[in-house]
Amino acid sequence: MTDPKDLDPKALRQAFGAFATGVTVVTTRQPDGTPRGFTANSFTSVSLDPPLLLVCLAKTAHSADTFAAAPHFAVNILSEDQKAVSGLFASRAPDKFAQCAWTPGPADMPLIDGALATFTCANHQLVDAGDHLILIGRIHDFATAEGQPLGYFRGNYFSVGIEKDLAEAAAATKGSRLGAVLACNGGVLLKDDGKLCLPLAPQPTLDSLTASLTAQGLMPEIDFVYAAFDDRSTGGHAVYYHGTVHGTLPNGYRILPLADLASAALANPAEAQMLCRYAEDFRNGSFSIYHGTETTGQTRQLGA
Template sequence: MFPTGVTVVTVLDEEGNPRGITANSFTSVSLDPPLVLVCIGNRSFSFPIFCSAPSFAVNLLHEGQADVSSLFASRSPEKFHSTGFGPKHTGAPVLTDCLAWFDCTVHDRVFAGDHLILIGRVQDFGPSETANRTAPLGFCRGRYTTVRDSLDAGAEAPHGIQVGYLVEADDGILLQSDGAGGWRLPGGRSRKAERSLLLADGGTLPLRPDDSFLYSVFDIAGQDAGCLVYRARLSADATATTLPPGFRFFALDALPFEAMPMRETRAMLRRYVRERRADRFGIYIDSSDGGRLAMVDGSTSSWPGAFAENG
């Protein structure tokens, strides 16, 4: 009734042949020592091997591997004929293509009902060397699904910092619709300057790799989260004619201040307009006495009117 991840649990039999099954009952047990567990059904063709093998590997599948999951859930004798694998620390077969893997020695075995609870001590782990997807494969209500981050681009990032991008063009700046009639800065997901903006549909808007600079750091009234804003420019192959729905360039004298719900964003953009017209930029750092504006030429000044709506 609730979504789980999907894994392929692999092991070597007594003759050194790779064996594997699909399992979604996988979880962490302990950090010290590092322990994980997986449940193996006693009807599995490989059940006797898991009851005696000294080591095993757990391979987490990504969203493009529903076929791999179905293959290892079958009794096909050719599971590894089309699936790349190799040894890591213990010698257990680790899939070449997967989201991540855990190479384990057996810490304990517990027989419970019709399942073996196989507890492994993690000896090595890591991401796949070839997987180019980041979303895990999920399983819910008898079907495969994709487990994606619920944060939309521009939402509060997991580290408690909202990240915005002030994307410049010759005739204005780029804004993103908030879906409720308002406008906001396009958002990022990392506190470090990124090379592209992630869109809600999974696409990206590429940025010039060497043309992003920190512009403003400030708190948001009534929230625990703060905000980082970078200045940036779209790359040459992401022009205004290829903007996705919900994105639009606004001229400096036509910015929709009245449709921007966050006061701090409005004040920052008014400062940007003044600085751009003067061609002299600074970095605003918030503080209890109104903040400091560090100019690119090295000078600093107090700015008690940081979030004033006028001036």
Template sequence: MSDPKALRNAFGAFATGVTVVTTRQPDGTPRGFTANSFTSVSLDPPLLLVCLAKTAHSAETFANAPHFAVNILAEEQKAVSGLFASRAPDKFQNCAWTPGPSDMPLIDGSLAQFTCANHQLVDAGDHLILIGHIQHFTTTEGQPLGYFRGNYFSIGIEKDLAEAAAAAKGSRLGAVLACDGGVLLKTEGEHLRLPLAPQPTLDSLTDKLTALGLQPQIDFVYATFDDRSTGGHAVYYHGTVTGPLPPGYRILPLADLSDAPLTNPAEAAMLTRYADDFRNGSFSIYHGTETTGQTRQLGA
């Protein structure tokens, strides 16, 4: 068998989010620990799981508790993660929290909170697998706290870097937005183009779409490249959009993307790649120029 430390490092190659799992002792005292070994299990019935080391001080408490909660941390909650990963005896006195359903402690500011009934406890080597039946959950907008190879990282930093690159070169920022089995496009006479922001910031783009009566949801940077035809830098995000179609816009089906009359050749190539990505079920990020570059797969 391989060295445990090397195996831990190999596991660390999988980037995850960060959670704080909470419950109460029989006397009502709140308990909690930090975990990145969290995953969804089932939608019907609604199940999730977290893993807890048998050597953890709270292992017995969680194994016997009828309920527990999972709090998915936001990027600004590194201190909360560190607090609940420590052996500090007064964790809940040093963070903001609120009693939730079933009186479970919920960490204020979390991106999502799941209150669960203890559905099943699985003995798995040096860990316990807590499978919870989700009885209540809430979500808020924000960027998640990421964890990779033993270090925190901010998934939201790509937004700042992309906008800095765009602003520095006086370029454009747009988005490939999926909608009703196609992609949202703006009409320009007989031609089409992707929605662009009035200013090279993501907030400017979302504000513009919202003002049109749409509800955009931006996921990640889809392409960033030097456009030599305009002398600027281009950044395009991937996302989805819902809402009534405003005047001057149309939804182009995926099957028609490769032949769409796009004003900008780089956008035409991008939409051809998008159609391929969608069919393959694995999206990618493009970096280079308007004609040549590299793609990096993101996964399903």
């Protein structure tokens, strides 16, 4: 096992960036009433009883001392059209609150207009954690709004929706691929050119995938990202969507029945594992999203 002192900080930061998160702006007031705020994606719900949440703040941040001493703070979860707000509060601009719309909320905490959710908290506990402070807040008030969240993945923003931006940001790296698990006539569509594989896009974009299938007389309908993982064999990423497809089967394709998915001899072991999971998901009537590597990872259930 590697000694923690020998870990490469840059590589570790990139590894942390593999976890897609939302984006928040954390706000408070100085003793003289001046509003302060910073952008953070290290936001986590902690407890419902009592209602607690946490955010992490670098000790080197200009506002670290202010937040450590403040009796209250607020967390604003940004919507997908608030990239500029995120960038503003990640900067060292001296007049951040003069450049965005905000409203005084409970405990006079600054709340960002247009946020998807806001939480006003009392400073419940301050934990010293290496080069960061963990601010644990006890929630006294909260509000929510309709909309899509602003996401952050590997140093880039994305909008959740169909997760297209996230998938294509991951697949844009050299050695990456983008494909799909497409249900069709009681089975799954496979490419068969002597070796079985799932349909892949000529270029690692969703538009490229759908255009390629459409050009062959098929009509794909994409639902959501089914698997996104680091493929160490190529040094890139693999992103596979879930969906359905209709139309006359073109040459070089076949339908693999659901009953045969678990024993399918696919050329790519990761795709073979994916079809085993698909068969299980289909039986359970509840689909999931996989993330990890080509061999090990975690799944998150989506529902029926």
